[in-house]
Amino acid sequence: MMKLIHSIELCKAKRNIDYRSVINSAKVNIKNSRTGFTLIELVMTIILLGVVSIPLSLLIVEQINGTFQSENYAQAANFARVEMERIRNLPYASVVTANFPNYLASGYDVARTVTFVAGNAGSAESLKQVSVTVSKGGPALETLITYLARNVGYGI
Amino acid sequence: MIFVSFKTNKSIHPKRNFLNERGIVLIASIMLIIFVAIAVLGTTMFLVQRLRHTVSKENNARLIDLAHAGLHGAIYMYRFFDQGAPNGYFVLGPVAINANDSYRLGASPADLLMVNTTVTTAPNSNNITNWRLQNATNSQAITIDRMVVTWGNAKHLRRIRIGGVNVSGSINLVSPANVNITNFTLDTTPSTYVADLRFSGTGNIANTTVDIQFIMTDGSSKTVRISPASKNFNFTLGSTGRITGTNMYRTIQAVYNAATGRIIDYDETNTQY
Numbered sequence: 548m549m550k551l552i553h554s555i556e557l558c559k560a561k562r563n564i565d566y567r568s569v570i571n572s573a574k575v576n577i578k579n580s581r582t583g584f585t586l587i588e589l590v591m592t593i594i595l596l597g598v599v600s601i602p603l604s605l606l607i608v609e610q611i612n613g614t615f616q617s618e619n620y621a622q623a624a625n626f627a628r629v630e631m632e633r634i635r636n637l638p639y640a641s642v643v644t645a646n647f648p649n650y651l652a653s654g655y656d657v658a659r660t661v662t663f664v665a666g667n668a669g670s671a672e673s674l675k676q677v678s679v680t681v682s683k684g685g686p687a688l689e690t691l692i693t694y695l696a697r698n699v700g701y702g703i
Numbered sequence: 704m705i706f707v708s709f710k711t712n713k714s715i716h717p718k719r720n721f722l723n724e725r726g727i728v729l730i731a732s733i734m735l736i737i738f739v740a741i742a743v744l745g746t747t748m749f750l751v752q753r754l755r756h757t758v759s760k761e762n763n764a765r766l767i768d769l770a771h772a773g774l775h776g777a778i779y780m781y782r783f784f785d786q787g788a789p790n791g792y793f794v795l796g797p798v799a800i801n802a803n804d805s806y807r808l809g810a811s812p813a814d815l816l817m818v819n820t821t822v823t824t825a826p827n828s829n830n831i832t833n834w835r836l837q838n839a840t841n842s843q844a845i846t847i848d849r850m851v852v853t854w855g856n857a858k859h860l861r862r863i864r865i866g867g868v869n870v871s872g873s874i875n876l877v878s879p880a881n882v883n884i885t886n887f888t889l890d891t892t893p894s895t896y897v898a899d900l901r902f903s904g905t906g907n908i909a910n911t912t913v914d915i916q917f918i919m920t921d922g923s924s925k926t927v928r929i930s931p932a933s934k935n936f937n938f939t940l941g942s943t944g945r946i947t948g949t950n951m952y953r954t955i956q957a958v959y960n961a962a963t964g965r966i967i968d969y970d971e972t973n974t975q976y
Contacts, residue, residue: 674779694772696779
């Protein structure tokens, strides 16, 4: 309405008092005003946000999982290495299959699996396969494998 | 003619701002989506890289154990065959531990040449006898091209004999004697070759040390003190750990003393077998 009044006042000032024309012109301008949202615009926005937010949210979930997974893998690798170093310092006969739940109070489980690849416990020469697997209440996060030959010492 | 425009008359619409513009919600939403998508993708790529880095570190740790597995596998084999005549040996090449993990054994000819000096004797002032040569593998023959003999007195080297064969011909050399011998091959059949040196001149060869540098046909060399007798009976072996699906590898090179049954030295090298 303010527009309309202002328009009429302007016309009067110019001594051109064609009120119908002025009113029509003002109506058109009000109709074509660039302010406000349209229903179509809002609907399109909602649909667009909905469509895009699904993969984005999935990606974010994956990111969170990946962060924890990376941390778990790194920790598991460290514990596997610790156990493998411990095995290398054990006497050959003491390297046997064993499980260590909650290894070093870490919340990780370490399983040591030892099998004879060649020979046996009574053989003069034998070869053991040692496998160290680390998990955290689920599938294996890290597995290290090596061989140990009987009575092989290190150093001069 | 009437033309009235209110588009720029801000005094009439004091509260109007760009957020009220038609279409701005859609544009802003698209921009927001793009921004969030870039941020999420960037973070994802960072995390993927971090995960790859973690996996790479894991593989790195696994590889060193696989390389160790190769060393122990070879030593076991050597010792197993060494229980019977004539001597121990191991097989070079790849060995699969499981579907993904494997190791590969390798060595230069000089590394594979074993010189047994545990029973070396000096029966008189002119001879060093009963030092023995053998090939540590049955996978490849190794050939000695030249020998550089060094000793600590004025005696002259007159002959080198390996496996009963005079490989030096007639010589009369002072120390250090660089002898271009008749190429001597230690083949893939496990064998031990007894060797001896003959000297002449004044002095006693038993009172000094005698070293020999063996130069193989490929240029690799090995120096061994053959007298006085010692527990110097080594082979050097390289073992490369591998994981299927990666191009990563790690190699350990170790010196195993067959006289003491110990790995007397080992180190990681950049060589790939």
